[in-house]
Amino acid sequence: MNGVAMNAVFRNFFGVVFLFFALAAPPAFAKEAQPHMAQPLAADPVVEKRLLAITEELRCLVCQNETIAASRADLANDLRREIRVLIAEGKTDEEILDFMVARYGEFVRYRPPVTPTTWLLWGGPFVLLIGGLAALVWFLRRPAAAAPALSEEQRRQAAALLDKQDL
Numbered sequence: 001m002n003g004v005a006m007n008a009v010f011r012n013f014f015g016v017v018f019l020f021f022a023l024a025a026p027p028a029f030a031k032e033a034q035p036h037m038a039q040p041l042a043a044d045p046v047v048e049k050r051l052l053a054i055t056e057e058l059r060c061l062v063c064q065n066e067t068i069a070a071s072r073a074d075l076a077n078d079l080r081r082e083i084r085v086l087i088a089e090g091k092t093d094e095e096i097l098d099f100m101v102a103r104y105g106e107f108v109r110y111r112p113p114v115t116p117t118t119w120l121l122w123g124g125p126f127v128l129l130i131g132g133l134a135a136l137v138w139f140l141r142r143p144a145a146a147a148p149a150l151s152e153e154q155r156r157q158a159a160a161l162l163d164k165q166d167l
């Protein structure tokens with residue numbers, strides 16, 4: 001056997017061995033997924049429902065692309081604990097959100113409200129889309145540039161070139 005054939009045999013053999021072990025691996029090593037919230041659930045399901053609703057509205061300041069409810073960062077755990085305390089103190093959802101905004105700034109809101117300072121954030125994509133569509137319509141509707149007319153000399157040269165190619 002040449003080297004290429006031996007290489008193919010070994011590659012197929014190791015592929016079969018890998019497939020055997022992958023399929024024969026016992027599923028006993030699998031573990032049940034842990035809930036995102038590291039804190040134990042409160043005894044009152046209403047409190048947990050409020051906590052979840054509030055934390056879905058707040059951005060994790062560490063992850064920045066996740067809500068506090070979905071984040072596993074230590075800061076998110078601390079914020080969830082603090083929100084539980086505020087709920088236990090009898091604060092409303094709006095008061096809790098206002099407290100978080102006062103403490104961490106408007107960036108903490110996962111979905112910022114529409115205010116004069118966020119108009120560009122909310123309307124910018126639509127302005128860009130409309131501008132792009134207008135540019136596309138203008139480009140497609142503009143008249144095509146007319147080709148310049150050929151002189152008699154240029155026509156004779158083109159005909160001569162075309163006659164040479166036919167040979």
